[in-house]
Amino acid sequence: MSLTREVTGSGGLSTVPPPAVTRRRRRAAETRAGYAFLTPWLLGFFALTAGPMLASLYLAFTNYNLFSSPEWIGLDNFRLMFDDPRFIQSAKVTGIYVLVGTPVKLAAALAVAMLLNNTRRGQGLYRSVFYAPSLIGASVSIAIVWKAMFIDQGIVDRIGQQLGISWGGWVGNPSMTMPMFVLLTVWQFGAPMVIFLAGLKQVPAELYEAAAVDGAGPVRKFLKITLPMLSPVLFFNLLLETIHSFQIFASAFIISGGTGGPAGSTLFYTLYLYQRGFVDFRMGYASAMAWVLVLVVGIITFVFFKTSKSWVHYSGETK
Amino acid sequence: MTIANVPVGSVEPTSEERSAALRRRNRSTERTKSVLFHIGVLAVTAVVLYPALWMFMSSLKPTSDIVGNVSLIPDNASLANFAKALEGIGGVSFWTFFKNSMILAVASVIGITLSASVSAYAFARIEFPGRKVWFSLMIATLLLPFHVVIIPQYIIFNNLGLVNTFVPLLIGKFLAAEAFFVFLMVQFMRNLPRELDEAARIDGAGHIRIFTAIMLPLMKPALVTSSIFAFIWSWNDFFGPLLYLKDPALYPLPIALRLFVDQTSTSDYGAQMAMAVLALIPVLLFFLVFQRYLVGGVATQGLKG
Numbered sequence: 218m219s220l221t222r223e224v225t226g227s228g229g230l231s232t233v234p235p236p237a238v239t240r241r242r243r244r245a246a247e248t249r250a251g252y253a254f255l256t257p258w259l260l261g262f263f264a265l266t267a268g269p270m271l272a273s274l275y276l277a278f279t280n281y282n283l284f285s286s287p288e289w290i291g292l293d294n295f296r297l298m299f300d301d302p303r304f305i306q307s308a309k310v311t312g313i314y315v316l317v318g319t320p321v322k323l324a325a326a327l328a329v330a331m332l333l334n335n336t337r338r339g340q341g342l343y344r345s346v347f348y349a350p351s352l353i354g355a356s357v358s359i360a361i362v363w364k365a366m367f368i369d370q371g372i373v374d375r376i377g378q379q380l381g382i383s384w385g386g387w388v389g390n391p392s393m394t395m396p397m398f399v400l401l402t403v404w405q406f407g408a409p410m411v412i413f414l415a416g417l418k419q420v421p422a423e424l425y426e427a428a429a430v431d432g433a434g435p436v437r438k439f440l441k442i443t444l445p446m447l448s449p450v451l452f453f454n455l456l457l458e459t460i461h462s463f464q465i466f467a468s469a470f471i472i473s474g475g476t477g478g479p480a481g482s483t484l485f486y487t488l489y490l491y492q493r494g495f496v497d498f499r500m501g502y503a504s505a506m507a508w509v510l511v512l513v514v515g516i517i518t519f520v521f522f523k524t525s526k527s528w529v530h531y532s533g534e535t536k
Numbered sequence: 537m538t539i540a541n542v543p544v545g546s547v548e549p550t551s552e553e554r555s556a557a558l559r560r561r562n563r564s565t566e567r568t569k570s571v572l573f574h575i576g577v578l579a580v581t582a583v584v585l586y587p588a589l590w591m592f593m594s595s596l597k598p599t600s601d602i603v604g605n606v607s608l609i610p611d612n613a614s615l616a617n618f619a620k621a622l623e624g625i626g627g628v629s630f631w632t633f634f635k636n637s638m639i640l641a642v643a644s645v646i647g648i649t650l651s652a653s654v655s656a657y658a659f660a661r662i663e664f665p666g667r668k669v670w671f672s673l674m675i676a677t678l679l680l681p682f683h684v685v686i687i688p689q690y691i692i693f694n695n696l697g698l699v700n701t702f703v704p705l706l707i708g709k710f711l712a713a714e715a716f717f718v719f720l721m722v723q724f725m726r727n728l729p730r731e732l733d734e735a736a737r738i739d740g741a742g743h744i745r746i747f748t749a750i751m752l753p754l755m756k757p758a759l760v761t762s763s764i765f766a767f768i769w770s771w772n773d774f775f776g777p778l779l780y781l782k783d784p785a786l787y788p789l790p791i792a793l794r795l796f797v798d799q800t801s802t803s804d805y806g807a808q809m810a811m812a813v814l815a816l817i818p819v820l821l822f823f824l825v826f827q828r829y830l831v832g833g834v835a836t837q838g839l840k841g
Contacts, residue, residue: 250743251664258655258674258718261711266677269688276687283691329580335573343577345827347584348834353819356772357790358812361797362591365805370604372590404587408834415835460679467774471794490683495779500687507684514681 276504283498294505304506306481307489313395314485315462318402323454326406330413331443344414348407355405360471364388367397388472391482398483401468409454416450417443448529456521460514466491486510595813599806617810625796628784630814637771637788637818640705644770645763647709648717652762653755655712656721657747661733671722678715690779704780705773709766717762720833724758725751761833764826768819789815 252259277294279287298304329347333340353359367373369386377384387393424442433441444451466487469477477484477492486506494503594602596613624630658664659671693704712718732754733746741749752759774790781787784795796811823830 247662248664251658251662251667254654254658254662254743254747255670257651257710258658258712259670261651261708261713262670262673262677265689265708265711265713266680266685269685269692272688272691273684283694332573332576332580335569336577337570338574339577341828343581345823345831346581348827348831349588349820349823350584352768352823352830353588353772353816356816356819357774357793358591358816359587361793361808361812362587365594365602365809366587366590368603372604372606375604375606404584407584411831411834456679460681464681464683467772467790470774470778471797474798487683491775494687495690500691504684504687507681507687510681511684514679518679 273504273507276501277508278505279501281501281504283500287501290501294502295509297502298505298509303481303484303489307477307484307486310395310482310484311463311465311486314398314402314465315459317395318399319455319458319462321399322403322406323409323451323458325403326409326454327413327447327451329406330410330417333410333414334417344411348411351405351408354401355465355467357467357471359401360468363397363401363468364472367393389479391480394472394479394482397472398465398468402462402465409458412450412454413447416447420446445530449531452521452525452529456518459517459521463487463510463514591809592813595806595809597806599804602805602809617806618814620804620807621796621811621814625792625799626784628787628792630792630811632785633787633789633792634814636786637790637815640702640773640777640788641767641770641818643702643706644709645766647706648712648714648766649759649763651710651712652714652717652721653752653759654747655718656725657743657751659718659722660725661746661751662743674715674718677713678719686779693780699780700782700786701780702786705776709770717766720762721755721758724755728754757829760826761829764822764830765833768822771819 276287278289278291280290280293281287333343333347336343350359365371367387369389371386371388374384374386384390384393387397420443424446425438428438428442464487465485469483469485469488470491473479473483473488475488475492477488487510490503490506490510493499493506589608593608593610594605595617596615597605597610598612598614598616601611622630624632659667659674689704690699693699698704708714728751732750736746736750771788772790773788774794777788777791778794781791784792787795793808793811793815797808800807
């Protein structure tokens with residue numbers, strides 16, 4: 218990825234090299250201007266991100282309830298976590314959601330993107346319609362609708378009855394809540410689809426034509442051309458959607474009424490973190506949980522970038 | 537269609553008749569394929585739109601008619617649910633919630649466009665020591681789960697007596713704390729021709745002038761995209777207001793909606809649907825007007841990353 222690409226070519230300001238003094242003075246002025254423009258971000262970074270991160274790292278090793286001063290307890294919070302069945306449950310629920318929801322959502326996004334890429338008429342309109350759920354899917358409004366659709370005797374129950382399946386209401390059934398949340402995230406396939414579609418447009422048509430001349434079928438074309446050519450976009454979507462999935466909150470809060478029920482089946486990680494930190498005021502424990510989340514997300518990001526060299530191909534690269 | 541694009545030299549020379557027959561056959565398979573693709577796309581459209589349409593249509597039905605009614609067309613449509621939703625909850629009118637949401641969203645848009653564009657200018661256009669380090673840190677915060685900062689932030693705002701005000705929800709927007717917007721604008725600015733500011737510098741313009749007179753007008757597409765996202769994300773935000781706002785008179789719509797769901801009898805889905813629809817209308821309006829900017833913004837984001 219070219220995240221840290223540097224901008225070059227600002228040295229050619231004038232043809233005659235200015236005297237050293239002027240140059241030094243100009244550099245000092247540039248530094249002053251740079252930090253002046255960066256002031257809002259720097260303030261935000263230190264006051265709202267870096268400072269609080271350090272503070273929560275400290276709190277993670279303490280017992281703190283907002284009302285008395287923090288008491289240092291070393292690694293106890295982390296030890297407690299692994300004996301806490303609700304913590305284990307929240308890690309499990311979130312893990313399953315990330316591992317199932319993200320691949321299914323991306324597969325749907327890629328399939329629809331390929332479908333749209335072959336549809337010439339109305340492509341822009343479809344693209345916008347499919348994107349819309351990504352904007353509203355995480356809202357409270359949609360959580361309410363989802364709940365109403367999946368309750369006992371609700372429309373999904375009715376559709377099941379029509380098909381001869383008696384799955385009942387999904388909201389109250391601990392083994393059906395996960396599919397309900399996976400469907401909610403898959404419904405929001407539009408954002409990664411838009412990115413896939415933009416990637417598909419960059420694949421040179423000559424590649425497919427050459428492959429057709431060589432007698433390659435659609436499966437071979439997909440595996441040998443589409444997937445490698447899309448790998449940078451796939452990498453981007455996979456990383457972002459995975460990190461994003463860990464942070465599901467509002468829908469779980471609304472559908473379970475803030476409890477994570479039934480039977481802890483919707484106790485997503487952030488929901489449990491909220492309960493510990495802001496309902497029980499166990500802020501040390503909640504900080505420790507937040508740091509575990511940061512570590513997990515950090516490790517996943519690291520692994521993604523490390524392995525990307527072997528499966529992400531950038532065009533123009535000879536490999 | 538594809539056959540026309542194949543370079544002449546790459547296929548073996550064929551007779552006129554054979555290539556014409558080939559072309560005809562290709563054209564007819566193309567047409568069947570196109571029809572199949574259209575059927576597929578329409579099926580996806582139906583699945584995508586159904587939940588949203590069901591919500592809109594249900595908001596017009598009496599509650600007894602909503603649960604389990606797969607059909608979209610209401611038998612006897614009425615606006616009774618909306619009347620009930622507009623009454624509000626606990627003595628606070630719906631319009632108060634709406635006004636709170638609007639204040640938060642508009643202030644977010646102002647804060648983010650100001651602070652992110654200024655910071656992005658420093659990253660994209662000024663050379664100064666330390667820039668690379670700050671830029672890497674900014675990128676790192678792009679992927680950081682925000683949960684790691686909320687507890688200390690809450691403690692700070694609590695000690696400053698700012699809980700139950702809009703300050704904790706807005707201050708980050710004015711300090712470019714959401715790296716997504718800074719990154720989006722840096723990417724956009726890097727694609728603007730350097731010659732523009734260089735010419736202005738030779739004419740004696742300083743950074744403030746270059747930023748306000750040259751960069752800002754050229755950045756209009758990035759500013760519009762950022763504004764729309766800033767508005768919609770603020771409008772839908774649930775976690776922030778849930779943490780910081782305790783007084784119902786300060787609630788924006790998502791939290792009010794939750795209170796509404798908790799307080800009305802759980803079976804009153806009609807009024808819940810109506811309020812859910814009302815809460816989504818501004819987002820949908822924004823989407824209808826600006827969808828090109830939005831979808832285009834998402835598309836370029838992914839490719840330039």
